[in-house]
Amino acid sequence: MASALRSAVLRHIRVPVAETLTLNGSKWSLISNVRSMSSHGDDHITKEEIIHRVLDVVKSFPKVDPSKVAPDVHFQKDLGLDSLDNVEIVMALEEEFKLEIPDKEADKIDSCSLAIEYIHNHPMAS
């Protein structure tokens, strides 16, 4: 029964011999260079860009004086924010970099430098 089905199926299936399967040809190397569905590698952002974007997010916060913002400011000590503002900024950073920071980590982020460090080490930041 199974063998009859197998032969029936095999009789109708034709596998086209495509050029893309040639190992030494140029098309193979094209495939191996572009890993379009991969989450690793090419889209990682540089530290300068992270610093720039983190500072932009903090500066756009309504209660913050943009002239005071620097890469090493502490949110509550230097910018005069309270703990709720701190959480709000971390949420804004999550939105900007499309992350989800776990609550325990998010509690620790209380300054620009820690935020930059965390996002820089996060593999999914974009």
Next chain:
Amino acid sequence: MSFTLRSVKVAPNSASLEEARIRVFDFFRSACRSIPTIMDIYNLDDVVTPSQLRASIASQIRKNCHITNPKVIDMLLFKGIEELNNVVEHAKQRHHIIGQYVVGSGGLVQDVGTKDQANSNFLKNFYETNYF
């Protein structure tokens, strides 16, 4: 009604002020994380930005920042979670969200005339907004 009750679980009371505080932050985070969904289902992209909604949620929480009794905070937190569930479940309509969280307590129409300054506070609040 029943589906709201199903999704709202009553957590045990907070043992201390610190625990209640942490719960408030957790709630704020979950509310912030549901902002994209809310903006999607109520079609809010052309009237408000996510950061404005975040600030609006924060101001609702900050309105009660003077409260130090953990039981009262738990109660307010419960009401907040209930409200968030209602919003996320689409139990509200667009104008509720806009009136309550986008326009806020400032109101669309500001009456700066001098004619009714002596009127009762009740009437002034009545003219100002539906939402408290």
